Amino acid sequence: MGEEVIASRNGRFDFLEHTSDIYVRAYGKDVLELFENSGLALFDSMTNIDHLRPAVEKGLEVEGFDMENLLYKWLESLLLLYYNEKLMCGSISVKELSIERINGDLSYKLKARALCEEFNPLRHEARVEVKSPTYNLMRILKQEDKWVAYFVLDI
Numbered sequence: 001m002g003e004e005v006i007a008s009r010n011g012r013f014d015f016l017e018h019t020s021d022i023y024v025r026a027y028g029k030d031v032l033e034l035f036e037n038s039g040l041a042l043f044d045s046m047t048n049i050d051h052l053r054p055a056v057e058k059g060l061e062v063e064g065f066d067m068e069n070l071l072y073k074w075l076e077s078l079l080l081l082y083y084n085e086k087l088m089c090g091s092i093s094v095k096e097l098s099i100e101r102i103n104g105d106l107s108y109k110l111k112a113r114a115l116c117e118e119f120n121p122l123r124h125e126a127r128v129e130v131k132s133p134t135y136n137l138m139r140i141l142k143q144e145d146k147w148v149a150y151f152v153l154d155i
Contacts, residue, residue, distance in 0.1 A: 013041035022153040034147040052090030054115030075133035087116035
């Protein structure tokens, strides 16, 4: 695709060159893993997730009107864990992604569990503060043997 990789995380996600924000390319062998790795990329942009010691389990449910909207709302719900409870997630397990037709419109739903730890600036590396996910450059693709998502995080 021509994007310059700034940092890569074990085939789960890459941080790509961007002038002012964080541009992410996440991967998954299936769409569930894609959403898991997208969420981990969000937290890894803010701190090193390898140093988290998850002690708090959170259940999450999000709904969107298409896959990109679902990804946006997913990232937004994870970011709210940080802003509302100072929680950083080091492990995410998407349990279910469903598509349902309601009154002629499609509804995409995701259910997940996240293992988190309260952010402690004395113990955790502070990287950047993410304000919000954006729709800028957002896309989800199914390639031969994997799923790929591109999205920008506003910092």
